[in-house]
Amino acid sequence: MVVIEPSILSADFTKLGDAVMEAEKAGVSAIQIDVMDGRFVPNINFGPGVVSAIRPITNMMLDVHLMIVEPEKYIEDFVKAGADRIIVHQEVCTHLHRVLQIIREMGIKSGVTLNPATPPDMIEDVLELSDFVQVMGVNPGFGGQKFIHSQLNKIRALKSVLDDRGLDVPIGLDGGIDTATAPLVVEAGATVLVAGSSVYNSRGSVKENVEALLKSV
Ligand code: DX5
Numbered sequence: 001m002v003v004i005e006p007s008i009l010s011a012d013f014t015k016l017g018d019a020v021m022e023a024e025k026a027g028v029s030a031i032q033i034d035v036m037d038g039r040f041v042p043n044i045n046f047g048p049g050v051v052s053a054i055r056p057i058t059n060m061m062l063d064v065h066l067m068i069v070e071p072e073k074y075i076e077d078f079v080k081a082g083a084d085r086i087i088v089h090q091e092v093c094t095h096l097h098r099v100l101q102i103i104r105e106m107g108i109k110s111g112v113t114l115n116p117a118t119p120p121d122m123i124e125d126v127l128e129l130s131d132f133v134q135v136m137g138v139n140p141g142f143g144g145q146k147f148i149h150s151q152l153n154k155i156r157a158l159k160s161v162l163d164d165r166g167l168d169v170p171i172g173l174d175g176g177i178d179t180a181t182a183p184l185v186v187e188a189g190a191t192v193l194v195a196g197s198s199v200y201n202s203r204g205s206v207k208e209n210v211e212a213l214l215k216s217v
Helices: 013-025 048-057 075-081 096-105 120-129 151-164 181-188 206-216
Strands: 003-006 030-036 061-067 085-089 109-114 132-136 171-174 192-195
Touching (some): 075 096, 109 120, 120 151, 151 181, 181 192
Parallel strands (some): 109 132, 132 171
């Protein structure tokens, strides 16, 4: 089953709570909270405080995407803040196998993600430690960017490895999702569409935009 996971990076930050509750009312089961440190990506935004502010107002899964260096230093803070899943970038984890173990040992779900330049085999040895695999459809840091179509082959490659190993691990695509790219991404094997600017925009409500994305696949 394909799900839309709104990224609140594109929400109106003056009404972040309303944006979260609007997603829940639209029937969404998870939102992605993009954490950026200005070092791993050229943007700075949320910290654990935003997660703890959002936690009490929603029952949705809070999926924290750490676009930061040394993510292992902040796992406990985000778990305490209320994260249900933490996604780390392979590119900044020298000991990725251990980081994913630590996330699971903290009692929450683990996720791993790859930048567009990173080949899928860089995470093949940690798939058994991953509850979620996320392929970046854009170079991380900003919403509203153009989808990088070469990432479709990465989804296919990861899906093939997961299937060969009998691993029921959902694949997500994060970045550049709209009604034109969503069907391509689903056809390639992704079931979680992380979408920011196509969900939070002035063209329609969250509910309308989520429904349009689901209708397109
Ligand atoms: C980019 C973030 C994405 C982004 C997606 O660094 O990880 O989640 O918010 O935004 P859109 O859907 O607008 O590409």
